Amino acid sequence: MNFLRFAVRRLLEMAVTLLGASFVVFGAMYLAPGNPASFLLGGRSASPAALEAIEKQYHLDDPFFAQYFRWLGNVLQGDFGRSLQYRTDVSELLASRLPTTMLLVGMALLIVVVLGLALGRFGAVRGGAADTTVLVGTTFAIGTPSFVAAILLQGLFAVQLGWFPSSGSGSGEGFGSMVWHLTLPAVALALYLVGLLARVTRSAMLEAMEGEHVAVARSRGVPERHIIRRHVFRNALGPVLTTAGLIVSTLLVCTVLVESAFSVGGIGQLLERAATTKDFPTVQAISLIIIGIFMTVNFVVDLLLPLVDPRITLGARSKA
Amino acid sequence: MTTLDIRGLRLRLPHTARPVLDGVDLAVGPRETVALVGESGSGKTLTSRTVLRLLPEGAVAEGTVEVAGQDVLTMTAKELRDLRTRTAAMVFQDPRAAINPLRRIGDFLTESVVLNKVLTSAAAEARAVELLEAVGLTSAALRRYPSQVSGGMLQRVMIAGSLMGDPKLLLADEPTTALDVTTQAEVVSLLGDMRERFGTALLFVTHDLGLAAAISDRVSVMYAGRIVESGPAAELFAHPRHPYTKALLDSTPDPDAPPGRLTAIEGQPPDLREELSGCPFAPRCVLATAVCTEQAPQAAPAPGNPAHTAACHHSDRLGTRLEGETVDA
Numbered sequence: 340m341n342f343l344r345f346a347v348r349r350l351l352e353m354a355v356t357l358l359g360a361s362f363v364v365f366g367a368m369y370l371a372p373g374n375p376a377s378f379l380l381g382g383r384s385a386s387p388a389a390l391e392a393i394e395k396q397y398h399l400d401d402p403f404f405a406q407y408f409r410w411l412g413n414v415l416q417g418d419f420g421r422s423l424q425y426r427t428d429v430s431e432l433l434a435s436r437l438p439t440t441m442l443l444v445g446m447a448l449l450i451v452v453v454l455g456l457a458l459g460r461f462g463a464v465r466g467g468a469a470d471t472t473v474l475v476g477t478t479f480a481i482g483t484p485s486f487v488a489a490i491l492l493q494g495l496f497a498v499q500l501g502w503f504p505s506s507g508s509g510s511g512e513g514f515g516s517m518v519w520h521l522t523l524p525a526v527a528l529a530l531y532l533v534g535l536l537a538r539v540t541r542s543a544m545l546e547a548m549e550g551e552h553v554a555v556a557r558s559r560g561v562p563e564r565h566i567i568r569r570h571v572f573r574n575a576l577g578p579v580l581t582t583a584g585l586i587v588s589t590l591l592v593c594t595v596l597v598e599s600a601f602s603v604g605g606i607g608q609l610l611e612r613a614a615t616t617k618d619f620p621t622v623q624a625i626s627l628i629i630i631g632i633f634m635t636v637n638f639v640v641d642l643l644l645p646l647v648d649p650r651i652t653l654g655a656r657s658k659a
Numbered sequence: 660m661t662t663l664d665i666r667g668l669r670l671r672l673p674h675t676a677r678p679v680l681d682g683v684d685l686a687v688g689p690r691e692t693v694a695l696v697g698e699s700g701s702g703k704t705l706t707s708r709t710v711l712r713l714l715p716e717g718a719v720a721e722g723t724v725e726v727a728g729q730d731v732l733t734m735t736a737k738e739l740r741d742l743r744t745r746t747a748a749m750v751f752q753d754p755r756a757a758i759n760p761l762r763r764i765g766d767f768l769t770e771s772v773v774l775n776k777v778l779t780s781a782a783a784e785a786r787a788v789e790l791l792e793a794v795g796l797t798s799a800a801l802r803r804y805p806s807q808v809s810g811g812m813l814q815r816v817m818i819a820g821s822l823m824g825d826p827k828l829l830l831a832d833e834p835t836t837a838l839d840v841t842t843q844a845e846v847v848s849l850l851g852d853m854r855e856r857f858g859t860a861l862l863f864v865t866h867d868l869g870l871a872a873a874i875s876d877r878v879s880v881m882y883a884g885r886i887v888e889s890g891p892a893a894e895l896f897a898h899p900r901h902p903y904t905k906a907l908l909d910s911t912p913d914p915d916a917p918p919g920r921l922t923a924i925e926g927q928p929p930d931l932r933e934e935l936s937g938c939p940f941a942p943r944c945v946l947a948t949a950v951c952t953e954q955a956p957q958a959a960p961a962p963g964n965p966a967h968t969a970a971c972h973h974s975d976r977l978g979t980r981l982e983g984e985t986v987d988a
Contacts, residue, residue, distance in 0.1 A: 551756040558711050559771040559820070560743030569770065570759050648761055649804040 342642075349641065353634050357627070361414070364626045365407050368619050397423075410620075414627070420620035424613065429624045433606060437628075439508045440598070440605030442517055444590050446525035451532040451586060456579070458533070459540025463548070464567055473537060480534030485593045489527040489600035496523055506602035524601040528593055532586050539582050543575035550574065577648045580640055587636040591629045660728050662828045662860035663687040663710060663747075667722035670705065670884075672715060675931040680705060681884040683722075684958070685862075687828065692854060692861040694871035694892070696907075697881035700928055706881070707830045707864045711743055727827050744775045747828040748821035750850070753837040754813035758805045758820075765801030768820050777824060790819035793856065794849055811842035818849060822857055829854065832864045847874055868911050872896050877966075880904045883929050883939035886958070890967030900961055900969035900977060902944045938972070946973040 394400045398409060413420060419429035462473030483491075497505035509520030547553070553570050561569075598607035606625050613621035645651045663686060670680035680702045687693045697703045708714070709724055712731050724731040726747050734742060751757040758767050768790070769783035778786060788798040794815040805813055814834060821829055831850060835843035851874055854861045865871050871878050872892055879889040880901065888901035899905040909922045926943040929935055938944070941951035950972050959974065961967040971977070 550759075551751070551753070552759040554713065555749075555751055555757040556759070556770070558708075558713050558743060558749055560740040560745075560824075561771050561774055562740065565770070565774050569762065574759065574761055650760060650806045 346642070349638055353638060356634060357631060360630045361411060361623075361627060362407065364623050364630075365410060366403075368617075368622060369403060369406075371617070410623070414624075419624035422613070422618055422621045424616050424618045424621070429620045432609065432621065433624060433628070436604055436606045436609055439510050439517070439521075439603060440594060440607055443508075443521045443524055443528065443598070443603060443605055444587075444594055446518070446521055447528040447532075447590055447594075448586070450525060450529035451536055451590075454529070454533045455536025456540050458537035460544060460567075460572060462537070463541045463544035463571075470541075473541065477534035477537045480530050481538070483530055484596075485527050485531060486596045486600050488530045489524070489597055492523045492527050493601070508603040508605065510604065521603065524597050524603055527600070528590060528597045531593070532589055536579070536582065536586065540575060540579055543578040544571050547571045547574035577644070577651075580643060580647055583640050584633070584637040588633045591632060660689075661686045661725075662689050662691075662727060663862060664725040665706070665710070665722070666725075668706070668709060668724060669721040670702075670709065670714070671719045672931075673717040676934045677884075677931065679884050679931060680709070681935075683881075683884070683886055685879055685886060685889075687860045687862050689827070689860055690854070690858055691877070692851070692863060692875045694863045694865060694875035694878045695881060696865060696868060696871050696878055698866055698907075698928065701881040702884040703864045703866075703881045704832055707749070707832050707862055710828070710830055710862070711747055711749060712739055740775060744771050744777055745824040746826055747830060748824065748826045749830040749832060750814075750817050750821050750834045752833045754817045755805065755810060755837070757817060758813060760805050762804075763801065764803050764805060764808070764816050767805075767816065768801070768823055771820075772823050783823070786823060787819070790822050791816070793822075793853065794819045809842075810838055811845065814838060814842070814846050815849065818846070818853060822853060822859075825857070826859055829859045829861045830864070831861065833866070834863075835865075835867075835870070843870075850874070868896070868907060880907070883935065885939060885970065887940065887971070888969040889958070890961070890964070890969075894964065894967050898961075898967075900967065900974040901940075901971045902946050902973070902977060903940045904969075905977060906943075938970075946971075946976060948973070 391400075398406055401409070410420065417430065419433070421427065422429050422432055425432055458473050458477070462470040493505045496502050503523045504520050505523075507520050509516035548571050550570070553566060556566050556570050557563075594605065594607035595611050596607075597603070598605045599611050602608070606628070609621060610625040612618070613625070665683055665685040668680050668683040668685075669678045671678045683702070683706055685693070685695070685706065695703045695706060705715075709720065710726060710731060712724075712734070714720065720732050722732075726742060729738070729742070729746075731739070731742065758764070765784065765787060768787040769778075769780065772778045772786075773780050773783045777783075784801070787801060791798060791800055796812060796815055796819070800808065800812070800816065805816075808816070814837075817834075829850070834850065835846050838846060847870060850861065850863070853859070861874075863871065863874055875892045877890065878892045878895050879886050880895075880903065881887065882903050888895065888899065888904045890900075895904065896908065899908060903924075906922075906924045910924060924943055929939050929942070937950075937952040937954055938947070938956050941947040944951065954972070956970045956972045958968040958970045961969070961974070
């Protein structure tokens, strides 16, 4: 199957999935207990007339499908509606917070990729005590939830040593300040995934080392470091790449916890607050964006896999 | 100077009672083809791998293995790389497993000589094209991945790859076993052509006696880690002087013979966990006498033909006793 046909087919599939997801996202909030109108009133009792006015303004009294399709139509035009809590357009809220989250997730991803690959490779190539150290270290990393890591990091590096700020995102103080503020959150976010990726890399490399072609390359006088790079690490990339979808989705989910723990004003924190205050439009918008990012990453991985392993053809069904 | 000269090679592996190779002597002269024949586990593959010092983990080797006058067993890492790049190369059994499926064929061909700075990338590519054409492929194969060509073509690629560093010695370890029969003949004749054209010596490891007879100048027969018989191919097959060689020949199917049961060799080769005294073949041998289990036979030349040696106490009885005799299997 050629590249273009595959891409178009996958994009159509993504559109259908996203449509289904939008329905679930919208429906879930509709079914959730609590009424946005009462939240808007802030617990004050209001006259039936005022209540009716609010319901009219937010179309809360329309039938479910009418509400859904009105919302969907607006979303397709880039309008996510107005936040009930902040009384501003959701798209404006997102625009001011998305860069922070993107930087945080990007920094965490960088740590995960660099450290995860390096540690996995180190353990697999060195063996012995080095490998044991990697195994023990990754066990701790995998066993530490990101919010626990957040507290530990804050205690050590922010409170005790004072190297990094304990909270805030530093947005509006320049890029350097943002990186400085987001370092601890990024480490907390990355820790579990560094362990996971190191494990995946290590076992994929150990498996690749068993390949006869590795012994053959050695028999042809190829220097050892080139064998590791060209025949072992290269052949381990397939399994590593397939974990990319898992890595990105975990980052997006855990950023909610980490942003809250570090009071970083990104979309993760926004999602947490919006969910507790029944801020329908905001939760729906963020959920859709996260789903969209996740699907995009998997799409890109699918496109990249044939480049990593020429035996895989685009769109071929995997043999179960 | 002989291209390959193995003397008294003894190889011990961990957790074994006796050496897996026990005093192997083997020589291959320039441009000569020698077949190393034996059944599975006889040590023929291990012998050929020792020539490139591809030893199993924990193996201890004694004796000398000289390639073009240099002892492989005492080489430094640098010398060993040099040997593997430019002096001796191996054609492996299964090209599908031996060539990295994720890299292009051109990459396989050129990587060793380029990474060791024997040739520049441009020169290596030119040589790769030349060799691909020599083995009957075109330069288009350079850009292909191994999964895009057939097994026979891939074995041709393997042969071309072995010749990249212009080696003096080619080692072929059952190079046709993984291929189908029609491709086998092509690959064997190609190996012969390449040996001729590029002037290499060839050590051909096989369990196939017919193939050995067809390709080689001389044949060495291995059993339980020892060379039991060695000699010019035609002479050895016409007048075997070791009962094992004779039994192997008798158990080879002959299309001209009337149909009937094949003759098998009774018993099993000796286990590596057992110590051996005397001749390793004695328990399975129809000629065995008391001396065979007490004293290990030494290689001795045939009367009137010093090039033909056999390690058997009863070589001289073989011609008379076994002639026309059938052993019930």
